[in-house]
Amino acid sequence: MPVLVMKFGGTSVATLDRIRRAAKRVGVEVSKGYDVIVIVSAMSGKTNELVGWVNETSPLYDAREYDAVVSSGENVTAGLMALTLQEMDVPARSWQGWQVPVKTTSAHSAARIEDIPPENIMAKFGEGMRVAVVAGFQGVSPEGRITTLGRGGSDTTAVAFAAAFKAERCDIYTDVDGVYTTDPRMCDKARKIDKIAFEEMLELASLGAKVLQTRSVELAMRYKVKLRVLSSFEEQSDDAGTLVCDEDEIMESNVVSGIAYSRDEAKMTLVSVADRPGIAAAIFGPLSDAGINVDMIIQNISEDGRTDMTFSCPTEQVARAQKAMDEAKSAGEINFQDLVADTNVSKVSAVGIGMRSQSGVAAKMFKTLSDEGINIKVIATSEIKISVLIDRKYMELAVQALHDAFELDKAT
């Protein structure tokens, strides 16, 4: 029988009633003839409670013990979901990560899945079991200790199972009904997207549209796993939600598919840096070592052997970035006059695979912002994305103006 993977996030299993509602959705797919693998998160709030206890007990905790404690929430939901399905006469059982086993690296609290041998679960499907309920977010290390995949890791668990079991589709049930052209709280013309390409979803995910964990989209792209994002709180039709898939499966695509934003960015400028071969490495090496997520980088034209180097990073990392640069200066690795931080900026991006074949997108974006009197501070582009840093106070205006300009309120 074909296999379907269904993943339910914390809000979708927050109470026994919600677990029942989710189980009914599973029952519908079983009655269509699927063998179903259900991936569950912890009941919402539980993981935070456990993380709180660990932090209070040991601020610099042993990540192996953190994982042993924090993974327990998913085990509870998995057992309760299996019992709920059994009550509905659906043959089901729960599996903890080590029982499958979900083999991961030993990088505790940020482990990567290395292998999911399908034999054990497939054997049970062969014996008549119809649903395997698997505790998400967790696995087992080569040393036999429990690992977790990091926050949002249940999405990754779901995609990895879909790949390992060659599932027809991986349905991610969440508290929103799909991926939108932009954040509906910021722009009331935002429209749900029916189909979106992996690459676009990746850019949207990493730009702050937090519907799916970035790693899960990467994994889905690599293994060509069809991902569907849909709401667990609404009646569902077969084409509900948003399908994230290969671009070949999208007949017609907009030039721009969505407008993403990231509110808390900071613009950092190293003033009057000595310009010499290797200077970029000398700057961004220490920043990388300090764990700074540098996003955009621009270098001004050099004058008299000195230049200005500007980069952006999340606001919360500014202090750490400053410390790293000051230390590099003290160590004589780089030489600059001043480091100026502008923490009042936001990033707005237009994303779309249509950009590859169509020119003029950047020009249209810049003109739209200019018409609204918004000054662009930094520009960065990729094949399918154009991002700008602007003053934070203009962010909402920029998102709305760009959404209008690219006519995202109209279906393809």
Place this chain on the structure above:
Amino acid sequence: MPVLVMKFGGTSVATLDRIRRAAKRVGVEVSKGYDVIVIVSAMSGKTNELVGWVNETSPLYDAREYDAVVSSGENVTAGLMALTLQEMDVPARSWQGWQVPVKTTSAHSAARIEDIPPENIMAKFGEGMRVAVVAGFQGVSPEGRITTLGRGGSDTTAVAFAAAFKAERCDIYTDVDGVYTTDPRMCDKARKIDKIAFEEMLELASLGAKVLQTRSVELAMRYKVKLRVLSSFEEQSDDAGTLVCDEDEIMESNVVSGIAYSRDEAKMTLVSVADRPGIAAAIFGPLSDAGINVDMIIQNISEDGRTDMTFSCPTEQVARAQKAMDEAKSAGEINFQDLVADTNVSKVSAVGIGMRSQSGVAAKMFKTLSDEGINIKVIATSEIKISVLIDRKYMELAVQALHDAFELDKAT
């Protein structure tokens, strides 16, 4: 290094503060030179919450899923205890049942421990780890599924580890400071016992002195594990609490060591039963099949081929016992005129290994009760115990009178 097992119950690990207090006790034993195995229960209230969820989800639950859900509370405590010890610079790690592994039967929710291979933990002790924190109450079945040992199973886990690791002693930390000559709430002259024999503890435990789970005492007796019961809420000296040990280690023992009681007993009488060979089997077979815990049994002198048969059982089982007897009558297996249930009785028992060698205990007990005007309804005796059923309203009076009569307020 010698191994010590320390077990902390739910109230002793109910909060992070209490876990810290327990960890300090562990630290003291480590500093004395012990390698310590700590067995932890779930934080108090957690297991009840999980059991509640399972019952609400599925009243006739799959015990395998029940075990998967309910065992998670101990995993949380084990991780938090290991982290707390690490914060105190004590090398420690947590172990879940399947990791040790604690091998059990497949009798889910009432599994029995079959084997605890000590190799994995001993290897870690050899590498410098000083404390293995083990989640109590759980194990793994031959099929690789999680099992639990039934309520109070953490005591049994502790004794089984003490036996497997040939521990010098097994310290059970709880919310009382030891075993008393009787319930202090019922008799203010009750005195803590310093040493008690396994056999006596077994009788006291099964008679309702709920300090230790009966199975754990049986196991300790079989493997000669020295058990110490002590409070986790008081400063401890080396001879704190009560030592439960082989009778050989008790120099002088009282004839009677303790007075136990069981409040909610019922006295059932089958009136005018046809007396024939095999009649007892015909009565107590169906009762056993119905899961009735029959305790005392008396048969009156036969008259005209008919007799009265009286037995006692817990009050809550009366309805089920009546049903079983009525069905046996309908099936023609037994014949009786009437079944009379007296649910206003309690059981009071005097327990002591000294009874084996000293006569007159029963006579003293009966006279004491008679002097107080208390009528004895049923009597049962074993080698080291005399039990009587009396009207419930006299229970407290009987306990106090017997405690005085056997001079239990005086140390040996």
